[in-house]
Structures are given as C-alpha cells and as structure tokens.
Amino acid sequence: MSAELSMEPVMTQQDPIDLLIAFEEASETPIRPEYVEGTVIVPPAPNDNHNDGAFELSFQFRAAGLRLVGMGNGYRAAHKDGRTMALLIPDFYVRRRKATELDESYRRAHKGWYPIDMIALVGEVTSTNHETDTGPKLRTYAAADVPLYILINRHRKTAHCHSDPITPGDDPTEAYYATEVKVELGRALPLPAPYPTLETAPFLEPTE
Numbered sequence: 001m002s003a004e005l006s007m008e009p010v011m012t013q014q015d016p017i018d019l020l021i022a023f024e025e026a027s028e029t030p031i032r033p034e035y036v037e038g039t040v041i042v043p044p045a046p047n048d049n050h051n052d053g054a055f056e057l058s059f060q061f062r063a064a065g066l067r068l069v070g071m072g073n074g075y076r077a078a079h080k081d082g083r084t085m086a087l088l089i090p091d092f093y094v095r096r097r098k099a100t101e102l103d104e105s106y107r108r109a110h111k112g113w114y115p116i117d118m119i120a121l122v123g124e125v126t127s128t129n130h131e132t133d134t135g136p137k138l139r140t141y142a143a144a145d146v147p148l149y150i151l152i153n154r155h156r157k158t159a160h161c162h163s164d165p166i167t168p169g170d171d172p173t174e175a176y177y178a179t180e181v182k183v184e185l186g187r188a189l190p191l192p193a194p195y196p197t198l199e200t201a202p203f204l205e206p207t208e
Helices: 016-026 048-065 101-109 134-143
Strands: 032-038 039-042 074-078 083-088 090-095 111-115 118-123 148-154 158-166 176-184
Touching: 016 032, 016 039, 016 083, 032 134, 048 090, 048 148, 083 134, 101 111, 101 148, 134 148, 134 158, 134 176
Parallel strands: 074 111, 118 148
Antiparallel strands: 032 039, 032 083, 074 083, 090 118, 148 158, 158 176
C-alpha cells in the first residue's frame, strides 16, 4: 500500500516502533503508519479496487495450495546492529513458516511487529503515492532479503515480479532486485515455482 502522507526523515534516537505508537495515539481517526528509509508513512484509506484486488491475489495463492498466505500483519526489518530499519504492513504475503514460539516472543518484544525473515513473498498494490511502493519499499524489501516482491502498479497499469535481492554494500537504500518480470495489467504474471501464475484482471477497474 502506498502512502498519502509522509513525514521528513526522522532524526531521533527514539525507536521507530515507539514513534509509530505515538502517531497512532495522536490521530483522531484509526491509522496504521509504517516506517521506511527513515520516514514515517501514513497510508491512505484504500478503495475497493485496491482491497478486492489484493484479496483476489491472496485467494489465488491459497487456491494453489499455499496455506501460509496472509494480510494485515506488520513486519520489522533490522539493521546489522539490531536497530529498527523498517516497519512494514504488506498488502499481502506468503510466509516461510507458521509463527513459532520464538516469532511470538519477538512480536511481543517489538510491540506487535513480527520478524521480516518469516516472509517468502511479499506484495504491494499502489495507491495515491505510487512512488513509495516502486522506490523505498522495493529497496527495503530487497535489503531485508525478501526473495520475491510482487508489485501491482495501478498508476502505470503494470504488474511486476521482482526477485534475486541484492544489497551491494552496507547501505540498505542501495539494495535492489536483480530480476524483474513485467506484464500489463489484465495479463497473467508468471511467478517462479512453487507459486502460481497470477491473474491481474481484477485491477483493470478504475483506480479512483
């Protein structure tokens, strides 16, 4: 999900987890902010095309026999020194494993955020600010070594499968995916085994 409102890079020693809690408590309406590349992002309220399409993709994974498909949970990526690098709430994902006792302990210790290494495949559907999903989030998922990033770019009317994450040095903002498969919305998006080919036709509806 892309962001409608983002703050300037946060220059603070406060853990971003506590910062997001403060944002949630200060908001008059329910929000679920994220933290990417030093920036707090407040997502817009998604429309039906966004939500229905994301749900449809999740269903396609389940119909293919992949049971560890989910939506709604938050995931934390960490720098090598243990500091929080990013806090992300993907539109949909496929996990490597069910949450173990260790994963649940991690979630409690980090106030509701699971470790991002649980994720084998992650997906985002663009909203108002599509640059968030095509830039910072793409780099962050690559830096976190998430193997596959599925991006539905409703602005460009394209669907993408990014794979082979690479971080060339110590700077996570330099991370990228070495391989990309791209199709126009409405065409089938092939994914590597054991994942299904995704039908993207649900996203042909108006995006406004």
